[in-house]
Amino acid sequence: MRKRKLPNDFSDVQSLKRFKNSGQEITPYPVIGRSVSDVEQKLSSSQVVKYSTTGDGNCFFHAVFGDNSSGPYKAERAQDMRMEWHKFLSQFTSLDDHNMPDSLRSQLEKVFNMFLNKPGDLTGESDKIKELVEQTKRKIENVEDNVKRLVNKVVSKLNIPCDQAMLNLREYAETLNNHSEDEYDDQYNSEFITRSFLNESKLYQAYLKAIERPNYFIFIEEVQVLASLANIEINVHCEVDGREEQQKFEPNPEMINPEMINNDQLNELLNRESYKLNDELWGSKERETIYLEGNHYSRAKTKEIQEQEDFLLAKRFQIDEILEYCNIPKNISERAKVEKRFDELLAKNADGKIGDVIGQCINDVQQRIKCLEEPVLSRRCSVEKVHVEKTFYQQHVP
Numbered sequence: 001m002r003k004r005k006l007p008n009d010f011s012d013v014q015s016l017k018r019f020k021n022s023g024q025e026i027t028p029y030p031v032i033g034r035s036v037s038d039v040e041q042k043l044s045s046s047q048v049v050k051y052s053t054t055g056d057g058n059c060f061f062h063a064v065f066g067d068n069s070s071g072p073y074k075a076e077r078a079q080d081m082r083m084e085w086h087k088f089l090s091q092f093t094s095l096d097d098h099n100m101p102d103s104l105r106s107q108l109e110k111v112f113n114m115f116l117n118k119p120g121d122l123t124g125e126s127d128k129i130k131e132l133v134e135q136t137k138r139k140i141e142n143v144e145d146n147v148k149r150l151v152n153k154v155v156s157k158l159n160i161p162c163d164q165a166m167l168n169l170r171e172y173a174e175t176l177n178n179h180s181e182d183e184y185d186d187q188y189n190s191e192f193i194t195r196s197f198l199n200e201s202k203l204y205q206a207y208l209k210a211i212e213r214p215n216y217f218i219f220i221e222e223v224q225v226l227a228s229l230a231n232i233e234i235n236v237h238c239e240v241d242g243r244e245e246q247q248k249f250e251p252n253p254e255m256i257n258p259e260m261i262n263n264d265q266l267n268e269l270l271n272r273e274s275y276k277l278n279d280e281l282w283g284s285k286e287r288e289t290i291y292l293e294g295n296h297y298s299r300a301k302t303k304e305i306q307e308q309e310d311f312l313l314a315k316r317f318q319i320d321e322i323l324e325y326c327n328i329p330k331n332i333s334e335r336a337k338v339e340k341r342f343d344e345l346l347a348k349n350a351d352g353k354i355g356d357v358i359g360q361c362i363n364d365v366q367q368r369i370k371c372l373e374e375p376v377l378s379r380r381c382s383v384e385k386v387h388v389e390k391t392f393y394q395q396h397v398p
Contacts, residue, residue: 047244048237050291053298057214058082060226063290063297064234065283073299077281079214081230084278086212088229088256091275096199101257110221112198112207123216125206136197143190150177150188217295220247228255231279233287237300315342318358326365338365 051073054062058078066075075081092100095108119126119133147169154165154172165172173179173188185192197203210216218226220236227234227249234249256277291300301309319339320330328334341364345357 047246048289048291048300048302050293051299051301053296055296057216059297060218060223060290063299064226064232064288065230065285066299068299080281082214083212084281085226085229086208088275089211090208092204094199094201094204096201101255103252103255104225104257107221107224107255109198111219112203113194114219114221115203115207116194116197121219122206122210124213125210128206128209129203132197132200132202136193139193140190143188143193146187147190218297220292223247224249224252225255228252229277230282231277232282232285235287235289236292237289238292315339318342322358322362322365325362326369328365328369341365 051068052071053059054066054072054074056062056078058075058081061075061078061081062073064075065081066073066078068074095105095112115122115129116133116136119129122129150169150173151162151165153176154160154169155162157176158165158172169188170181170184173184174181179187220238223234223236228251231251233251236247236249238245238247289300289302289305291298319335319342322338322342323330323334328338338361342357342361345360345364349357349360
């Protein structure tokens with residue numbers, strides 16, 4: 001049998017790291033011939049490995065749905081995904097739309113609240129809500145002044161503590177200032193003023209205009225909506241005040257609520273096109289991990305998953321080299337036999353050198369081949385012996 005060059009020497013492996021795979025401790029080893037140039041950064045204190053991801057404004061979609069077949073992670077249909085998000089939200093006219101699912105409304109309220117504090121975050125459409133924001137802030141300031149004056153009036157007239165006055169402010173507004181319930185909300189209730197802002201159709205329409213543009217950055221508060229729309233679990237890692245934090249966003253069917261949204265009769269009555277979930281666009285991926293750093297999302301993997309993938313890739317290369325060295329065909333059946341023996345030796349020699357495992361595996365494979373070949377040689381020799389003896393006998397018969 002013609003021997004090939006032995007596999008790469010792994011006997012100098014240092015500081016073999018252990019990690020758990022399916023509940024068992026396994027010792028990984030270097031990845032043969034694998035380039036790690038695609039790894040953007042690996043922080044010693046971080047629990048994730050980040051990968052280079054296209055940053056053309058649709059980085060969120062590239063990070064979650066892209067692949068790195070042509071370099072940095074990129075989703076060819078990133079803008080289509082953005083427009084699908086826009087199409088879904090375009091079914092509603094405002095947060096006050098009674099057709100909007102409650103869970104979706106609650107999530108978008110978190111987003112719209114940001115625009116009240118920082119209208120500039122509504123990229124490209126901030127001018128359209130600037131006047132509305134200023135008007136709302138003036139109303140809130142007036143409400144706060146009205147509350148202070150009413151509390152002082154209650155304390156002065158009824159001789160009660162401020163805390164008690166605040167607890168029954170609605171009652172005192174009606175008693176002392178003759179305000180109706182509606183007048184109370186408009187004059188003393190800042191939450192009512194804020195909700196009026198959030199429910200503004202003008203704000204919602206500006207939001208729709210903004211999100212269809214690639215330069216609109218997707219906030220982490222919006223990830224829950226997209227996770228539900230694409231039916232995918234998204235794990236977002238980010239650094240906050242020097243600490244790494246993680247948020248898991250699981251798809252929430254109630255946020256999309258197709259049973260209610262796809263009511264054809266209601267859509268026909270309202271002259272509205274029925275929305276259908278676009279599974280073909282989003283694909284069938286169940287979960288993904290991404291990293292948020294500043295205004296950029298990157299594809300990421302936890303160190304545990306990365307180490308497991310490195311282990312499996314290195315193992316595949318090493319099995320290939322063993323098969324090649326022993327002149328064994330790389331078919332499924334032969335690979336399975338070699339891999340099974342390799343795993344057995346690896347489990348027995350977890351604290352040893354990987355070179356010893358490879359050497360022993362090669363030796364065992366060669367022994368198996370030899371055992372398989374010996375019976376064939378023995379039978380061949382027996383046939384040749386019988387043929388020789390028969391010929392000899394025929395030649396010597398008188």
